[in-house]
Amino acid sequence: MAGKFITFEGTDGAGKTTILNMVLEYLKDTMGDQLVTSREPGGNPIAESIREVILDRQNIEMDKRTEALLYAAARRQNIEQTVKPAIAANKLVICDRYLDSSIAYQGGGRQIGEKEIYEMNQFATEGFLPDLTIYFNLPVEEGLKRIAQNRNENDIDRLDVETIDFHNRVYDAYQRLAKQQPERIKSVDATQSIDAVYQNVLEILQPYLEEFKK
Ligand SMILES: Nc1ncnc2c1ncn2[C@@H]1O[C@H](COP(=O)(O)OP(=O)(O)O)[C@@H](O)[C@H]1O
Ligand SMILES: [Mg+2]
Numbered sequence: 365m366a367g368k369f370i371t372f373e374g375t376d377g378a379g380k381t382t383i384l385n386m387v388l389e390y391l392k393d394t395m396g397d398q399l400v401t402s403r404e405p406g407g408n409p410i411a412e413s414i415r416e417v418i419l420d421r422q423n424i425e426m427d428k429r430t431e432a433l434l435y436a437a438a439r440r441q442n443i444e445q446t447v448k449p450a451i452a453a454n455k456l457v458i459c460d461r462y463l464d465s466s467i468a469y470q471g472g473g474r475q476i477g478e479k480e481i482y483e484m485n486q487f488a489t490e491g492f493l494p495d496l497t498i499y500f501n502l503p504v505e506e507g508l509k510r511i512a513q514n515r516n517e518n519d520i521d522r523l524d525v526e527t528i529d530f531h532n533r534v535y536d537a538y539q540r541l542a543k544q545q546p547e548r549i550k551s552v553d554a555t556q557s558i559d560a561v562y563q564n565v566l567e568i569l570q571p572y573l574e575e576f577k578k
Pocket of ligand 2: 380381382460
């Protein structure tokens with residue numbers, strides 16, 4: 365048995381964190397410490413410190429390439445300190461966002477270029493990719509509606525105040541990634557009810573979970 369690395373991807377409000385928490389709740393009794401969850405940017409103290417810098421609304425002057433490098437730095441720290449050791453110990457790691465997020469947000473959204481972001485991240489990741497990525501496919505308007513409904517103004521961070529064009533570019537980049545890498549990236553229709561999305565995600569995860577049954 366070998367460890368596995370699974371990532372959840374998709375635009376803001378698509379349901380990644382909601383479903384990850386449900387999956388965690390469902391699996392924690394049977395899998396115990398065989399299941400490790402993480403998030404980007406963050407996942408351990410150094411990467412969480414970088415997260416605070418990236419998401420701080422005060423940092424309105426942050427250059428877009430600085431931002432992209434900080435995401436890559438946090439990613440590096442998370443995979444080296446947290447993800448790879450867990451996989452080496454035959455664990456299942458599920459991470460809320462990974463490299464595809466940078467390609468979509470910094471490459472597409474901020475228009476640095478998807479290829480440029482992919483290449484810059486090769487230094488950080490040394491080609492380390494997930495075994496499986498679940499892509500929560502939610503049209504932009506739906507996602508923004510959910511976010512507006514579900515949080516108060518004080519919670520809004522720097523990324524949420526972007527224009528609709530930015531969100532559309534992010535969405536389009538995700539669509540391209542899913543089309544280009546169908547073997548790794550499995551799409552879920554995130555417009556469905558939370559329960560229906562959850563069931564779809566469990567179906568996709570099932571073959572991977574089998575390997576962790578004792
Ligand atoms: N399938 C769904 N239908 C309706 N609301 C949802 C659904 N999935 C998530 N939500 C709600 O939308 C908001 C954003 O969900 P969240 O899981 O935080 O998204 P993400 O982590 O992808 O940004 C939350 O308030 C959540 O309860
Ligand atoms: Mg989330």
